[in-house]
Amino acid sequence: MPNIKPISDLRNYSEVLREVSAGSPVFLTKNGRGRYAILDISDYEKANAAAALMNELAKGRSSGEEKGWLSPEAVRARLLRAEDEI
Known part of the structure; x- marks a missing residue:
């Protein structure tokens, strides 16, 4: 309550x-x-972190809608390529 x-x-x-x-x-x-x-300050920090995450997700969605989406295969290929470079 x-x-x-x-x-x-x-x-x-x-x-x-x-x-x-x-x-x-x-x-x-x-x-x-x-x-x-x-x-409590921990609740405040969690709320701020959640807001920041939602903001980043909105940016990603907007970018995907403007520039196009990557297929799962393209994401895997990019991640594998990035892993090889490390």
């Missing part, structure tokens, strides 16, 4: 921060609506 608190609870921020842990963020509301999330 999500841990939701009003932003006014930040007056005692150390108590709110104690409730934050990996996989268990605290969501803060302002005027009854969700406004902020406080999360």
Whole structure:
């Protein structure tokens, strides 16, 4: 169950921060609506890594659509060629 608190609870921020842990963020509301999330640094880093990966995948898809796709055989040939060069 999500841990939701009003932003006014930040007056005692150390108590709110104690409730934050990996996989268990605290969501803060302002005027009854969700406004902020406080999360563990490892969750933040995972979210950033996932966003970066999605960005790279989108670039790859865009490149494939613009320049054409490689067949699985062409990929294998390129990888084998690159392996021989190492």
